[in-house]
Amino acid sequence: MLLTAGPLRNLGGSPSRLTFGEGPKAVGAWAGRRLLMLDAKPAFELSFWCGTCRFLFQRLDGANETMSMDGPEGQLAEGLDDLDDQVIRNFETLLPRGDYLPLLLTVQPRLTHPAGPDDYFAGEQISTWGVSPFWGLPEYPRTPYYRTFETPVDQGAHLFEFVVPMVPPTWNDASKVAQHAHRLTMSASPTAVAVTTLDVCQPAMSGHSTDDYAHWCLTHFLLDGHHKMEAAADTGRPLRLLSLLSVEASLADAEQVARIPALLTQAAARRT
Numbered sequence: 001m002l003l004t005a006g007p008l009r010n011l012g013g014s015p016s017r018l019t020f021g022e023g024p025k026a027v028g029a030w031a032g033r034r035l036l037m038l039d040a041k042p043a044f045e046l047s048f049w050c051g052t053c054r055f056l057f058q059r060l061d062g063a064n065e066t067m068s069m070d071g072p073e074g075q076l077a078e079g080l081d082d083l084d085d086q087v088i089r090n091f092e093t094l095l096p097r098g099d100y101l102p103l104l105l106t107v108q109p110r111l112t113h114p115a116g117p118d119d120y121f122a123g124e125q126i127s128t129w130g131v132s133p134f135w136g137l138p139e140y141p142r143t144p145y146y147r148t149f150e151t152p153v154d155q156g157a158h159l160f161e162f163v164v165p166m167v168p169p170t171w172n173d174a175s176k177v178a179q180h181a182h183r184l185t186m187s188a189s190p191t192a193v194a195v196t197t198l199d200v201c202q203p204a205m206s207g208h209s210t211d212d213y214a215h216w217c218l219t220h221f222l223l224d225g226h227h228k229m230e231a232a233a234d235t236g237r238p239l240r241l242l243s244l245l246s247v248e249a250s251l252a253d254a255e256q257v258a259r260i261p262a263l264l265t266q267a268a269a270r271r272t
Contacts, residue, residue, distance in 0.1 A: 001149070002264035003104045003240070006083045011244065012097035017067065018195060019096045020046075020249035034251075036221065038062045043166070044221070046197070047251055052204040054129045055217045059143040063166050067094055067223040076224060077180075079189025079240055080104060087242065091193055091223060101245040101257060103196075105264065106188065109146035109163055111233040118147060120160060124271060127211040129203055143168055146233060151266040157202075157214035158271045159263050163194065163241070165222045169230045180231035184239060191240040192225020198260060199251040211271070216252075218245075218260065 023033035023042065036044040041062030047055045072087045080087065083102050092100075112118045115138070122138040131137055146163040153159050183190055202214040220243055222229060232239045247257050 001106045002261055003106060004083060005104075005261035006102040008099050008101055008247070009088075010098070011088070011092040011100045012095040013093040014097055016096045017094045020197075020246070022049075035060075036249075038065075038067075038166070044164070047199045047201055047217075049251070051201055051251055053201065054125055054132075054139055055199050055201045055215050056139055056141075057145075057162070057164050057219055057221075058139070058141050059168075063143075066166050066226050068226075069224065073224075076191045076193065077183070079187060080191045080242060081189065083242070087193070088244070091242075091244065094223060095195055095244065095246075096249075098246055098248040101247065101260065103241075103243040103245060103261065103264070104191075105241045105243055106238050107146075107148040107161075107163065107232075107241050108236070108238040109148050109229055109233045111144055111169065111230070112147050113144050114140055114142070120147065120162070124160070124211075125215070128209050128213065128215065130209070146229060149264070149268055150271065151263060151269050152271075153214070153216050153259075153263060157200075157216055159216040159218060161218045161220075163192075163220045163222060163229060165226050165229065167226065169226070172227050172230050176227040177231045177234065180228045181235050184228075184231055184235055184237040188238045189240055190225075190228050191242055192228050193223045193242045194220035194225075194244070195223060195249075196220045196243045196245040197250045198245065198257055200256055201251070213271075216256070216263075 019037045025032045034046040042060045043062035045058040149161040199217045
């Protein structure tokens, strides 16, 4: 649920710890993998550039640490009630230079495991693309992740929202998770921070689909708040998320990105 959205802002440092880019091209390929990199090492493989391939986030070896910052930690633990310029400025040093849409959201995360009962890749994605023609299996994200919200875009498109940790919840400190769980019993304001992409994907051909539509996949890669997010999922309580939605890093055009705030004010509804 959207609490507030700001205007587009040009943010980012140079050099930055996080970058979005293209990996080396395989022989005969027209493009390399689309990647989110941490300290120049591939951290996640993302949906391929064409927009007709399956949506993807797949954890790689470079996703091996969180990006929490000491400065705003206390403020984020208490929580944000609005877009805080100083907090945004602190985290922009991690990001590549570009245009970002700042969003303050309330999310209620559900921890999801690959091939589990709520797994998008083994559920909704299979209904549209089928299994991988080579592996004969669903896409495999190589990490637990959180599902939070979904809503129709129109008759031919549906929005899915994901929160993806930079490290799996099994790496979290159980005592810190318990502390945040206690805090969430008193307030829904504790705030996590993420850099976000929007990937709009739809098959070029629908011959193997039982449900052909465009998947608008809004993916929040956690920078800060791994313990908070696990605590919220464990307790079934909401928390807040400061999202910095990158225009350039998204597999979507500017008009599609601009629709996100309005879509996040809609009632949640599953694809039927």
